[in-house]
Amino acid sequence: MLRSLLFALLLLAGPALPGPALAQHLEDRLADPAQEARAREISRELRCLVCQNQSIEDSNAPLARDLRRIVRERVALGESDQTVLNYLVARYGEWVLLKPRFNLQNLLLWIGPLLLLLLGGGIIFALYRRQRLAPAPAARALDAGEQRRLAALLDEDRPEPRP
Amino acid sequence: MRLSYLIPLALFVLIGLGLAVGLTLNPREIPSALIGKPVPDFALPPVQGRELGLAATDLKSGQPSVVNVFASWCVPCRVEHPLLMALRRDNLAPIHGLNYKDDPADVAKWLDQLGDPFTRTGADRNGRVGIDWGVYGVPETFIVDGAGQIVCKHVGPLMQWDIDNKIRPLLRDLAAGRQSQVKC
Numbered sequence: 001m002l003r004s005l006l007f008a009l010l011l012l013a014g015p016a017l018p019g020p021a022l023a024q025h026l027e028d029r030l031a032d033p034a035q036e037a038r039a040r041e042i043s044r045e046l047r048c049l050v051c052q053n054q055s056i057e058d059s060n061a062p063l064a065r066d067l068r069r070i071v072r073e074r075v076a077l078g079e080s081d082q083t084v085l086n087y088l089v090a091r092y093g094e095w096v097l098l099k100p101r102f103n104l105q106n107l108l109l110w111i112g113p114l115l116l117l118l119l120g121g122g123i124i125f126a127l128y129r130r131q132r133l134a135p136a137p138a139a140r141a142l143d144a145g146e147q148r149r150l151a152a153l154l155d156e157d158r159p160e161p162r163p
Numbered sequence: 164m165r166l167s168y169l170i171p172l173a174l175f176v177l178i179g180l181g182l183a184v185g186l187t188l189n190p191r192e193i194p195s196a197l198i199g200k201p202v203p204d205f206a207l208p209p210v211q212g213r214e215l216g217l218a219a220t221d222l223k224s225g226q227p228s229v230v231n232v233f234a235s236w237c238v239p240c241r242v243e244h245p246l247l248m249a250l251r252r253d254n255l256a257p258i259h260g261l262n263y264k265d266d267p268a269d270v271a272k273w274l275d276q277l278g279d280p281f282t283r284t285g286a287d288r289n290g291r292v293g294i295d296w297g298v299y300g301v302p303e304t305f306i307v308d309g310a311g312q313i314v315c316k317h318v319g320p321l322m323q324w325d326i327d328n329k330i331r332p333l334l335r336d337l338a339a340g341r342q343s344q345v346k347c
Contacts, residue, residue: 093196
């Protein structure tokens with residue numbers, strides 16, 4: 001029992017254990033470790049077009065391999081990260097970027113959550129204010145009938161005096 | 164009942180409609196970044212056993228053309244192949260082949276056995292030209308106008324419906340020089 005529990009725990013912990021070495025693709029690495037690191041960094045930002053929710057760094061698809069090679073070549077040529085990304089955006093559109101750019105077209109995507117938050121907050125604030133500003137009903141003295149009813153209600157609740 | 168009580172309902176319907184439309188979209192279909200842009204600059208040698216290669220200049224002849232990205236290892240290409248043969252017999256526009264990452268002997272055999280619908284055929288052995296065209300899977304089919312601008316891109320195998328409702332009308336419109344209503 002204990003052993004199988006331990007095994008289950010290990011299974012759960014498996015994916016969380018550090019294992020980037022397993023996911024590395026070993027084809028034509030760049031000689032310069034700094035450039036290689038940059039190429040990997042860029043590849044992690046690019047969507048694999050075949051298996052859509054993976055980056056080309058994570059994907060085994062042949063197209064992803066070709067794209068990684070292109071990224072490495074361009075990095076080796078000394079191009080900036082942005083230039084390399086632009087090269088692929090020109091061919092595959094902004095869709096190829098895993099993190100959408102902040103521009104006019106994507107504006108709503110970026111500030112949408114903030115707008116919704118402001119809208120919701122505004123509605124709550126307006127409701128709150130309206131409730132506070134609403135004139136409280138004017139207080140007046142109870143008339144004779146109401147006095148009698150109040151007294152009767154109060155009497156009802158009063159415990160019987162003990163003998 | 165006050166009208167403002169209807170706001171949540173209206174929001175619900177609106178969001179529901181939005182999500183319903185979203186569900187019908189095909190996430191595999193990526194809009195091409197190249198629509199309305201000139202074809203990329205490229206020049207490819209012919210595939211084995213053929214005379215005419217394919218280059219960007221061949222697509223700027225003043226005549227609209229179809230560029231079909233295919234490979235002998237691609238099963239859907241085999242599905243659309245008879246339709247390309249039929250389209251060729253219509254003589255609406257030349258069909259050019261962009262042979263993507265293929266083995267020279269395999270593609271020669273493929274064209275010999277199944278028939279060759281292509282006027283020109285460029286061999287893209289390492290897939291670089293394909294990437295310049297924004298290809299992310301074969302088959303893909305592009306419609307290029309006479310000036311060499313990419314007008315339309317079809318991802319996946321062409322079906323009879325696509326030929327009848329997209330490719331043919333678009334090529335006719337391009338040949339007649341009128342603005343096309345065909346959606347790509």
